[in-house]
Amino acid sequence: MTEFLQTLKNLRSVYERAAANERASNPTSADQRAQTARELLAVEEELIRLKGLTSALPPDLGNISDLPEELRAELSIAKTDELEDQIVTVINAYGGTASLDQILVGLFRRFKVVQKRRFLQNKLYRMTMVWSVDGRKGVYTTTEPPEGTAETGKATVKEDEWDFEPSPNDETEVPF
Incomplete structure (x- = not known):
């Protein structure tokens, strides 16, 4: 699921940049792209929530799926399959x-x-x-x-x- 999360983040970033670039020349298209970026953010949050429901979470840390990969790599938690x-x-x-x-x-x-x-x-x-x-x-x-x-x-x-x-x-x- 985390590989899909990164793809969503990248896609959302593309839409956010496109909305910013089009703001002056085509406000309607910029608004549509900004709306799509907000919807992609909602999908990201839902994926994080679902990952938390289907993962064996470290009891003392709670849901860590929203943390950046760099931080998760530094944590000393048991890896589960x-x-x-x-x-x-x-x-x-x-x-x-x-x-x-x-x-x-x-x-x-x-x-x-x-x-x-x-x-x-x-x-x-x-x-x-x-x-x-x-x-x-x-x-x-x-x-x-x-x-x-x-x-x-x-x-x-x-x-x-x-x-x-x-x-x-x-x-x-x-x-x-």
Whole structure:
């Protein structure tokens, strides 16, 4: 999405320069170009908003997609791949806690991505922004567990610290 954002910025800049150059000779055309530049700015802002909704954001920094690439390169944040961003988006769509089955279905419904169960389990285990819920096999959360609940390997959230209710097979309750 960021490659499209840069293209939009460049295109908006072209329209802004054209509007400024035509202001004296053709005010109507200049106004149209200025309006197009404003609309392109609105599209840029919407892309930034959508990127924030579909990205695994560093919790302490919030949405960083609007920052210049030079600044983002200087930040010491964990780099996530596209699948990790999609997984976090799906879990958050289920209220912050989801079963492996819900994640598999959510990945397909929202992103048209099909993953093998074992591959996804391994991916979830390695992710730094997702924790398994203690006492519930195959249930994961994006809520960081309190300090001191870490076991060997991956931290978990105790069952009484989460509010996960498995949804029935009713299609109306699926957030996708």
